Amino acid sequence: xxxxxxxxxxxxxxxxxxxxxxxxxxxxxxxxxxxxxxxxxxxxxxxxxxxxxxxxxxxxxxxxxxxxxxxxxxxxxxxxxxxxxxxxxxxxxxxxxxxxxxxxxxxxxxxxxxxxxxxxxxxxxxxxxxxxxxxxxxxxxxxxxxxxxxxxxxxxxxxxxxxxxxxxxxxxxxxxxxxxxxxxxxxxxxxxxxxxxxxxxxxxxxxxxxxxxxxxxxxxxxxxxxxxxxxxxxxxxxxxxxxxxxxxxxxxxxxxxxxxxxxxxxxxxxxxxxxxxxxxxxxxxxxxxxxxxxxxxxxxxxxxxxxxxxxxxxxxxxxxxxxxxxxxxxxxxxxxxxxxxxxxxxxxxxxxxxxxxxxxxxxx
Numbered sequence: 297x298x299x300x301x302x303x304x305x306x307x308x309x310x311x312x313x314x315x316x317x318x319x320x321x322x323x324x325x326x327x328x329x330x331x332x333x334x335x336x337x338x339x340x341x342x343x344x345x346x347x348x349x350x351x352x353x354x355x356x357x358x359x360x361x362x363x364x365x366x367x368x369x370x371x372x373x374x375x376x377x378x379x380x381x382x383x384x385x386x387x388x389x390x391x392x393x394x395x396x397x398x399x400x401x402x403x404x405x406x407x408x409x410x411x412x413x414x415x416x417x418x419x420x421x422x423x424x425x426x427x428x429x430x431x432x433x434x435x436x437x438x439x440x441x442x443x444x445x446x447x448x449x450x451x452x453x454x455x456x457x458x459x460x461x462x463x464x465x466x467x468x469x470x471x472x473x474x475x476x477x478x479x480x481x482x483x484x485x486x487x488x489x490x491x492x493x494x495x496x497x498x499x500x501x502x503x504x505x506x507x508x509x510x511x512x513x514x515x516x517x518x519x520x521x522x523x524x525x526x527x528x529x530x531x532x533x534x535x536x537x538x539x540x541x542x543x544x545x546x547x548x549x550x551x552x553x554x555x556x557x558x559x560x561x562x563x564x565x566x567x568x569x570x571x572x573x574x575x576x577x578x579x580x581x582x583x584x585x586x587x588x589x590x591x592x593x594x595x596x597x598x599x600x601x602x603x604x605x606x607x608x609x610x611x612x613x614x615x616x617x618x619x620x621x622x623x624x625x626x627x628x629x630x631x632x633x634x635x636x637x638x639x640x641x642x643x644x645x646x647x648x649x650x651x652x653x654x655x656x657x658x659x660x
Contacts, residue, residue, distance in 0.1 A: 312556050
């Protein structure tokens with residue numbers, strides 16, 4: 297008896313109960329249409345900003361799922377440089393962040409181009425520019441040649457959640473996957489994104505990075521479904537929020553039969569949550585834009601714009617003159633002069649606490 301679905305003959309011949317998905321799929325498509333209609337009303341500048349904010353979330357959260365914490369400011373800078381957008385003078389020099397960004401941008405901006413082994417190898421190489429995952433040397437830009445298990449628990453208490461297909465199957469499994477992914481067929485485009493994610497993560501073709509690449513492939517297919525090469529909702533953010541149930545449904549599906557109805561339901565619910573959550577991004581972008589429109593004549597330099605932008609994005613902790621100086625890379629005197637200027641113009645308010653702990657708030 298097969299322990300995992302990939303051990304079943306013709307394992308990719310999935311089936312599902314269409315009636316159980318009909319209403320949920322229709323609801324997701326309706327939300328998808330409403331979101332894209334809302335975005336169209338924003339205009340080019342705000343669409344670009346909404347796309348930027350969504351991509352930042354995607355890159356940060358797809359890495360966070362794997363336990364890697366990225367600096368959102370460096371992610372913003374890396375994306376902005378590649379999209380030709382204003383990055384407020386922030387410099388970046390982190391090739392690991394650049395690698396994730398390059399993969400995500402290629403997947404979503406070039407979703408009309410065919411998937412290929414070379415393209416996937418390029419993504420993998422970008423994710424691991426040093427040929428290492430943490431301290432460990434891994435096989436980069438090639439199908440894995442060793443066994444692969446998904447394990448949790450400490451030494452001597454290992455719990456095997458999944459064992460991927462043997463390495464001698466990688467070439468044929470991946471060529472079959474790539475051919476299927478590139479084919480035009482009658483399969484619904486959203487369901488295809490869900491199945492592509494499941495198939496790739498089950499094959500687990502690389503030494504590391506399979507989760508991030510699976511989510512990039514998912515975004516690539518969802519971009520095709522949306523009919524745009526910009527992102528306005530983040531599946532990775534929603535998967536991260538539902539990480540426990542994500543791993544549970546994956547394990548159940550990979551240890552089940554070829555009926556993937558429950559996996560498709562989970563995926564559609566997750567996508568629904570991602571689209572609903574996107575309204576927060578769009579509302580933030582519109583609020584920030586309106587703030588700067590209303591205060592355009594009062595903001596006199598890039599340093600002030602940078603710090604106000606950070607406050608509007610949700611600045612962690614309190615804004616003090618020393619933090620201002622550090623972030624804006626300026627002297628304490630210049631920082632205090634900038635802050636006092638914004639206070640006099642009514643853009644910032646001085647908080648009640650004084651002395652060395654004096655901090656400032658946005659005046660809405």
